[in-house]
Amino acid sequence: MKQIILSFVGSFAPAIFFNTSKRNLIWAGLSGVIGWIIYISIFVRTGNIVISVFAGALSIGVYSEIMARILKTPATVYTLPGIFPIVPGVPAYNTIEYLVKHDLEKAASTGIETIASAGAIAFGIMLMSAAFRFFTKKNKK
Amino acid sequence: MKGIVVNMNVHQVTSIAIRAGKILLTSGAEIYRVEDTINRICNAYNIRCDSFVLPTGIFITAYEDSGEVTTLVKRIKERTIDLKKIELVNSFSRSLKDSTPSDFVKAMELLNSIEQDKGYPFWIRLVSASVTAFVFVLIFNGNIREGIAAAIISSVIYSFKERVLQIGIFPYLGFFISGIIAGGMSLVITTLFEDLNIYKIIIGAIIILLPGMAMTNGIKDALYGDLTSSLNRISEAVFTVTAIGAGVALLLFMALR
Numbered sequence: 356m357k358q359i360i361l362s363f364v365g366s367f368a369p370a371i372f373f374n375t376s377k378r379n380l381i382w383a384g385l386s387g388v389i390g391w392i393i394y395i396s397i398f399v400r401t402g403n404i405v406i407s408v409f410a411g412a413l414s415i416g417v418y419s420e421i422m423a424r425i426l427k428t429p430a431t432v433y434t435l436p437g438i439f440p441i442v443p444g445v446p447a448y449n450t451i452e453y454l455v456k457h458d459l460e461k462a463a464s465t466g467i468e469t470i471a472s473a474g475a476i477a478f479g480i481m482l483m484s485a486a487f488r489f490f491t492k493k494n495k496k
Numbered sequence: 497m498k499g500i501v502v503n504m505n506v507h508q509v510t511s512i513a514i515r516a517g518k519i520l521l522t523s524g525a526e527i528y529r530v531e532d533t534i535n536r537i538c539n540a541y542n543i544r545c546d547s548f549v550l551p552t553g554i555f556i557t558a559y560e561d562s563g564e565v566t567t568l569v570k571r572i573k574e575r576t577i578d579l580k581k582i583e584l585v586n587s588f589s590r591s592l593k594d595s596t597p598s599d600f601v602k603a604m605e606l607l608n609s610i611e612q613d614k615g616y617p618f619w620i621r622l623v624s625a626s627v628t629a630f631v632f633v634l635i636f637n638g639n640i641r642e643g644i645a646a647a648i649i650s651s652v653i654y655s656f657k658e659r660v661l662q663i664g665i666f667p668y669l670g671f672f673i674s675g676i677i678a679g680g681m682s683l684v685i686t687t688l689f690e691d692l693n694i695y696k697i698i699i700g701a702i703i704i705l706l707p708g709m710a711m712t713n714g715i716k717d718a719l720y721g722d723l724t725s726s727l728n729r730i731s732e733a734v735f736t737v738t739a740i741g742a743g744v745a746l747l748l749f750m751a752l753r
Contacts, residue, residue, distance in 0.1 A: 365631045371624035372704070374615035376580045429586050431525070432579045435709065440635065444706030445699055447733070451741025455749070473708065477715035 362391030362440050370436035379432050382422055386437030390415040394441050404468060409475035411441050416483025424487075434480050443472045506543055506566050508600045510558045513537040513545070514568045515607045516585050517554045523578035523585075526713070527722040530554070533589045540592035551575065551728045574667075577709070584610045618658065625654040625704050633700035642692050646700030649681045653701060668739045671705060675743020678702050683751050698744055705740055707733035 366387020367380060375383050394411030401407065419433035446469040453462035513534045520530045530549045534556060538545035545558040554570045588606060615621075629650030633643040653674045660670040682697040714729030 361631055361635050364627060365635060368624040368628040368631065369704070370579075371616055372621045372628075374578045374580045376583060379579075379583075427587075428583050429529070431529075432583055435577065435579060438712060439709065440632075442708030442712055444703060444708030445636075447708060447711065447737045448699065448702065448706055448741055451737055452745065455741065455745040469711070473711040474715045476712045477719055481716060481719045 358391065358395060359388055363388045365391070365440045366436040369439040373435060375432060375436065379426070379428060382426070383433050383436035386415055386418050386422070386433040387440055389418050390437050391440050405471045405475045408441050408443075408472045409479045412438060412476040412479025413483060416480045419480075420483055420487040430484060438476055438480070441472075442476060443469045446472070506558050506560050506564075509538060509541045509543050510545065510556050510566055510568050512600070512603050512607065513547075514554055514556050514570050515604065515611075516589060517547070517549065517556070518570050518572065519581055519585050519607065519611050521549065521551070521554065521572050522575055523581040524575055524713075525582045526720065527551070527717055527725045528720045529582075529586075533585065536589050537592060540589075549725075551725045551732075578615065580615065581610055581613060584613070618655075622651050622654055626651040628704055629700040632703045633696055636696055636699060638693065638696040638700065641689070642696050643700065645682065645685045645692060646697045649678055649685075649697065649701035650704060652681065653677055654704065657705075668735055671736055671739035672743045674705055675702065675740040675745075676747055677743075678740075679744040679747030683747060694748075702740055702744070705736070707736040710736065 363384045367384035370380050370383040390411040393414040394407045397410050398404065398407035415434055415437040416430075419430040419437060422428075422433050423430035446465050450462050450466040450469060453459075453465060516537060517530045517534045520533060527549050531547050534547040534549075534554075535545065538556075538558060543558050543560075545556060547557075548555040552572055554572065555567070556569075557565055557567045559565055585607075588610070616624075626647035629646040630643040633646045634640075638646075656677060657670060657674060660673075678698055678701045682694050682701060685697065686692050686694045710729050710733040714726050714733060717723075717729060718726035
């Protein structure tokens with residue numbers, strides 16, 4: 356429960372300084388909750404950051420594409436705030452910190468982890484938007 | 497195509513298209529969306545056009561039936577994330593399909609009003625920045641007092657950043673100084689209250705500046721095939737995090753020696 360509230364605020368507050376319009380704020384927050392729940396529940400079981408982040412991004416992608424079609428807004432409005440809690444900002448900072456401390460091994464491994472999870476998130480979101488586009492185009496024909 | 501009576505010349509249509517593209521790009525939209533929108537606007541007025549969009553500029557060329565060519569170039573200097581503007585421009589360009597405003601001045605006024613949208617007032621954004629800092633300290637298993645400390649520092653950094661953006665010195669110096677502020681203030685706080693964890697406070701304080709988002713968007717651009725802009729955004733992310741990290745580290749190391 357604590358996690359749900361935290362992740363909701365953790366996407367709701369960034370959504371405000373991304374200047375999301377008022378009617379979309381709550382939906383953007385919910386998108387963060389869904390992504391975070393999937394991420395944390397898979398992370399607890401497997402301990403693999405990249406896979407859990409990927410699953411989180413997939414779920415955010417599905418949610419955003421559905422909401423985008425219901426509310427007639429671009430899906431980005433829900434994906435950007437949604438991925439804010441799982442995006443690898445902190446590992447990116449840690450990499451620089453290790454570099455400064457001259458702990459090159461750790462810096463390399465955190466750096467690769469940063470790029471891998473950013474890639475996993477981007478790929479997850481992309482996959483869903485491609486899938487949705489594929490099906491809507493098929494329906495039109 | 498649809499035979500709408502157009503009393504707008506090619507130059508005016510491309511101006512509308514490039515204006516819409518500029519708003520989208522400065523609001524942090526993806527490259528493919530900007531190109532899509534520009535093409536859609538041109539198509540709505542039955543004009544053949546090619547667009548080439550980089551994160552730092554937009555190029556549009558429109559072809560007239562007489563064989564003449566109109567080209568517009570727009571340099572883009574600053575980019576933030578503004579989802580409301582993306583939403584508004586998106587619905588503007590989609591509305592063109594059903595009803596084409598035949599009046600150039602009207603369409604430009606509409607885009608101007610979108611561009612000038614100020615968004616939420618400063619204090620709400622300030623509060624949301626500090627709430628974000630607070631929440632992320634808790635997510636990283638910090639306690640409430642660390643969260644409050646991070647929230648205070650984060651609001652200082654946010655208001656500093658807002659001022660710097662108005663003056664307009666280069667952004668990376670701004671990030672560097674933000675890093676120094678974060679490092680310095682958290683050092684002061686941890687010397688006053690020794691049981692607090694300095695690492696968690698710093699992370700929370702700079703979470704709004706960290707470029708995880710830019711990194712992810714960069715890779716997203718690459719997946720859509722926009723390689724130039726992908727490299728552009730990823731290097732922007734790397735420079736940002738280096739500037740912040742250097743700022744924080746500078747102070748921490750001076751204090752530890």
